[in-house]
Amino acid sequence: FRNSKSTGKYPPSPPALPFIGHLHLLKSRLPTSLENLAKRYGPLMRLRLGATEFVVASDEKSARQILKTFDADFASKFAPGPTTFHIYKDGYFVGAPYNAYWKFMKTLCMTKLFTGSQLARFIGIGEDETCKLIKSLLKRSKAGEPCDLTEELSEATNNMIYRMMVGRRCSKNLGQAAEIRKFILDSLKHAAKFHLGEMFGPLKKFDLFGNGKKIKSALMGYDQLIEQIMKGYEDNDLDNCGNDHEKDVMDILLETYKDTNAKVKLTREHIKNFFMEIIMASVDTIVAAIRTAMAEVINHPDVLKRLREEIDLVVGNRLINESDAAKLPYLQAVAMETLRLHHPSPTLRRLSRKDSKINGFDIKEGTKVFINIYTIMRDPNRYEEPEKFMPERFLDNCTEMKAQDFHYIPFGSGRRACPGSYLAIPVMHLAIGSLVQCFDWKVKDGEKADNKARGTGYSGACPSALVCYPKARFNPFEE
Numbered sequence: 024f025r026n027s028k029s030t031g032k033y034p035p036s037p038p039a040l041p042f043i044g045h046l047h048l049l050k051s052r053l054p055t056s057l058e059n060l061a062k063r064y065g066p067l068m069r070l071r072l073g074a075t076e077f078v079v080a081s082d083e084k085s086a087r088q089i090l091k092t093f094d095a096d097f098a099s100k101f102a103p104g105p106t107t108f109h110i111y112k113d114g115y116f117v118g119a120p121y122n123a124y125w126k127f128m129k130t131l132c133m134t135k136l137f138t139g140s141q142l143a144r145f146i147g148i149g150e151d152e153t154c155k156l157i158k159s160l161l162k163r164s165k166a167g168e169p170c171d172l173t174e175e176l177s178e179a180t181n182n183m184i185y186r187m188m189v190g191r192r193c194s195k196n197l198g199q200a201a202e203i204r205k206f207i208l209d210s211l212k213h214a215a216k217f218h219l220g221e222m223f224g225p226l227k228k229f230d231l232f233g234n235g236k237k238i239k240s241a242l243m244g245y246d247q248l249i250e251q252i253m254k255g256y257e258d259n260d261l262d263n264c265g266n267d268h269e270k271d272v273m274d275i276l277l278e279t280y281k282d283t284n285a286k287v288k289l290t291r292e293h294i295k296n297f298f299m300e301i302i303m304a305s306v307d308t309i310v311a312a313i314r315t316a317m318a319e320v321i322n323h324p325d326v327l328k329r330l331r332e333e334i335d336l337v338v339g340n341r342l343i344n345e346s347d348a349a350k351l352p353y354l355q356a357v358a359m360e361t362l363r364l365h366h367p368s369p370t371l372r373r374l375s376r377k378d379s380k381i382n383g384f385d386i387k388e389g390t391k392v393f394i395n396i397y398t399i400m401r402d403p404n405r406y407e408e409p410e411k412f413m414p415e416r417f418l419d420n421c422t423e424m425k426a427q428d429f430h431y432i433p434f435g436s437g438r439r440a441c442p443g444s445y446l447a448i449p450v451m452h453l454a455i456g457s458l459v460q461c462f463d464w465k466v467k468d469g470e471k472a473d474n475k476a477r478g479t480g481y482s483g484a485c486p487s488a489l490v491c492y493p494k495a496r497f498n499p500f501e502e
C-alpha cells in the first residue's frame with residue numbers, strides 16, 4: 024500500500040496478493056464478504072481490489088462520523104460499476120462527485136421534483152397502479168393460476184415511476200415504459216457481468232468478453248427512445264401547462280433546461296442520464312423491498328395474521344389507501360424490518376475529498392469508502408436476534424424512518440441520502456397492505472418463500488422471481 028509507507032495511522036488490512044490485492048477474498052456477495060473480513064480485521068479496514076484502494080466501514084460509530092460529523096468531507100461518490108462504456112460522459116447524478124451539477128440537481132430533487140405537488144401526484148399514481156395490480160391478481164386467483172409476484176410488482180412499479188416522470192404526455196403508452204426498462208435492464212445485466220477484477224484491476228480498459236459493447240448498444244437504444252420522448256414534449260409547446268400540479272418531472276426538467284438564468288446549464292445529456300439513473304435507483308429497490316416483505320409475511324403466518332387484523336380493524340370494507348398507513352403501526356414496522364434485514368442495496372459509497380480521521384484512523388484524500396449497512400443494521404448490540412424477521416422490534420419507535428440513529432439507515436444519511444424515501448415508503452405500505460388485505464398466499468406445497476433479494480454483487484438490487492398462488496379473500500371492486 025502506498026499509504027502504509029507514510030507516517031499516518033491507517034486502518035488494518037488483510038495480507039494482499041501481488042496485482043490483485045484482496046480480490047480473492049471477495050467470494051460471496053459483497054456485503055457478506057465484507058462482513059466476514061470485518062469480523063477479523065475490525066470495523067474500519069483497508070482493502071485493495073486490483074489497483075484501487077478502499078476503506079470499509081462496518082459499524083455505527085464510523086458510519087456516524089462519515090455520514091454526519093465529516094459529511095461534507097465525504098460528500099463525493101465513486102461510480103458503482105464500469106464507466107468506460109457509458110455513452111453519457113458528464114451527466115452523472117447518483118454516482119457524481121460533489122460538484123456544482125450534483126448540488127444543483129439535488130436541490131431540484133428536494134424542492135421540486137420529488138416533493139410537494141409532485142409527491143401528491145405520485146401517491147395518486149401509486150394508488151391507481153396498486154388497484155391495477157390487485158385486479159390482475161384477482162384474475163389469476165379466479166383462474167387458479169400461480170403468479171410471479173416479482174414480475175407483477177416490477178410492471179406496476181415501473182409504470183408508477185414512468186408516469187411520475189413523463190406521465191403528462193406518455194401515460195397512455197405504457198409499452199414505452201416497458202421498452203425503456205428493457206434497455207436499462209440489459210445495460211445493467213451486461214455491467215454486472217464485469218468481474219471485479221475487470222472493473223477495478225489493470226484490465227479495466229479492455230473489453231475482454233464484449234460486455235462493454237453490449238452495454239453501449241443497450242444504452243444507444245435507450246437514447247433513441249428518450250430523445251423521441253423529449254422531442255414530443257418540445258414539439259407540443261402549446262401543451263405546456265402553467266399549473267404546477269399538472270407538471271410532471273420531464274416538464275420541470277425541460278423548463279430548467281430552457282431557463283437561461285439557471286445556476287447550472289442543463290444539457291440534453293444531463294436530462295437523459297438523470298431519467299435513467301432515477302429508474303435504476305427506484306424501480307428495482309422498491310420491487311425488491313415489497314417482494315421480500317411479502318416473502319417474509321408468507322413465511323410468518325403470525326405476522327400475516329397480526330397485519331391483517333390491524334388492516335381489517337382500521338380500514339374495514341374498502342381497499343387500503345395511502346393515508347391509512349399513519350394509523351397502521353404494524354404495517355409500518357413490517358416495512359422497516361424488511362429494509363433492515365433485506366436491504367436492496369446494502370453498501371453505501373463515498374469518496375473522501377480531503378485527509379481526515381475516522382475512528383482514530385487516518386483516511387487519505389481520494390480514498391474510496393464502502394459503508395456496509397448490511398452489517399450495521401444487524402449489529403447484535405443494537406438488535407436482539409438480528410437475523411430474525413421481527414417487525415415488533417420497531418413498534419415502540421415507528422413513527423418515522425428518520426436517519427438520526429446510525430444503526431438504522433436504509434436510505435443513507437447526510438448530503439447523499441436518498442431523495443426518494445418519501446415516495447418509496449408510501450408505495451411499500453400500499454402494496455404490502457393491499458396484498459395482505461386482499462389475498463391468502465401460498466408457495467408450492469411444503470415450500471418456503473425465498474426471502475433473499477439478490478444483488479448483482481456490486482450494484483443495486485436485482486430481485487429474483489417469487490412464484491406463488493394468490494387466493495382472493497376480499498375483492499374491493501365487487502359491486
Ligand code: HEM
Pocket residue numbers: 100116117118119129137300301304305306308309312362367368371372433434435436437438439440441442443444446447
Ligand atoms: C425502497 C426503496 C429505496 C431504497 C431502499 C433506497 C435506498 C437508497 C440508498 C441507501 C441510497 C444511498 C444513500 C447514501 O449513500 O447515503 C439511495 C440514493 C438515491 N436514491 Fe434511493 N432508495 C429507494 C427508492 C428511491 C426512489 C423511489 C428514488 C427516486 C424516485 C430514489 C432515488 C435515489 C437517488 C437519486 C439517490 C442518489 C442520491 C445522491 O447521490 O445524492 N431512491 N437510495
